[in-house]
Amino acid sequence: SQELEQSPQSLIVQEGKNLTINCTSSKTLYGLYWYKQKYGEGLIFLMMLQKGGEEKSHEKITAKLDEKKQQSSLHITASQPSHAGIYLCGAVHTGGFKTIFGAGTRLFVKA
Amino acid sequence: ETGVTQTPRHLVMGMTNKKSLKCEQHLGHNAMYWYKQSAKKPLELMFVYNFKEQTENNSVPSRFSPECPNSSHLFLHLHTLQPEDSALYLCASSQDGENTGELFFGEGSRLRVL
Numbered sequence: 001s002q003e004l005e006q007s008p009q010s011l012i013v014q015e016g017k018n019l020t021i022n023c024t025s026s027k028t029l030y031g032l033y034w035y036k037q038k039y040g041e042g043l044i045f046l047m048m049l050q051k052g053g054e055e056k057s058h059e060k061i062t063a064k065l066d067e068k069k070q071q072s073s074l075h076i077t078a079s080q081p082s083h084a085g086i087y088l089c090g091a092v093h094t095g096g097f098k099t100i101f102g103a104g105t106r107l108f109v110k111a
Numbered sequence: 112e113t114g115v116t117q118t119p120r121h122l123v124m125g126m127t128n129k130k131s132l133k134c135e136q137h138l139g140h141n142a143m144y145w146y147k148q149s150a151k152k153p154l155e156l157m158f159v160y161n162f163k164e165q166t167e168n169n170s171v172p173s174r175f176s177p178e179c180p181n182s183s184h185l186f187l188h189l190h191t192l193q194p195e196d197s198a199l200y201l202c203a204s205s206q207d208g209e210n211t212g213e214l215f216f217g218e219g220s221r222l223r224v225l
Binding site: 002004009033035040041042043044045048088098099100101102103104 | 115117146151152153154156159167199201203212213214215216217218219221
């Protein structure tokens with residue numbers, strides 16, 4: 001099994017709807033990162049979470065890190081076509097130095 | 112200029128060809144990385160360079176050969192690749208090689224091996 005599991009693998013939502021993407025780690029996290037990737041392009045950093053219970057927002061995107069620091073959720077409010085892309089969570093585990101990534105969640109927003 | 116620039120953006124090569132991917136960062140960072148992204152698989156870390164020294168080789172086959180002449184430039188030399196090596200190759204940089212901060216990615220080089 002992968003060290004970072006993302007769910008769902010893909011998601012189709014109607015414009016204006018809310019959605020949530022989850023990222024679960026098999027190990028305690030030192031830091032959790034959310035990136036967005038437009039299809040076939042590089043990754044754009046969204047936010048980083050480190051403290052258990054931490055919550056950050058970037059425009060209409062909010063991410064939380066649970067208290068036990070092994071799971072994060074990313075929530076998009078009132079989705080727009082511009083939100084479409086691949087959302088990847090990346091993590092550095094406690095005692096580790098490499099950023100590993102989940103397989104990504106492909107988001108499609110129907111206008 | 113964008114922060115991290117990769118060339119070429121697209122490359123098609125035969126299994127007997129030799130080609131190179133280039134990455135340049137204009138952010139003053141000290142660490143640079145090569146990642147491989149295949150369809151529906153997690154990003155795979157290939158190599159890490161910190162202050163021009165290779166600090167990570169993630170069991171990458173020898174047909175991939177990295178080169179880091181200075182902190183701003185990173186190359187990936189390709190030789191006798193296999194069709195399964197077709198993927199998006201992403202270069203990234205960070206302030207340091209501790210990898211505890213944000214990674215800045217290039218747009219990627221889409222490689223197809225015939």
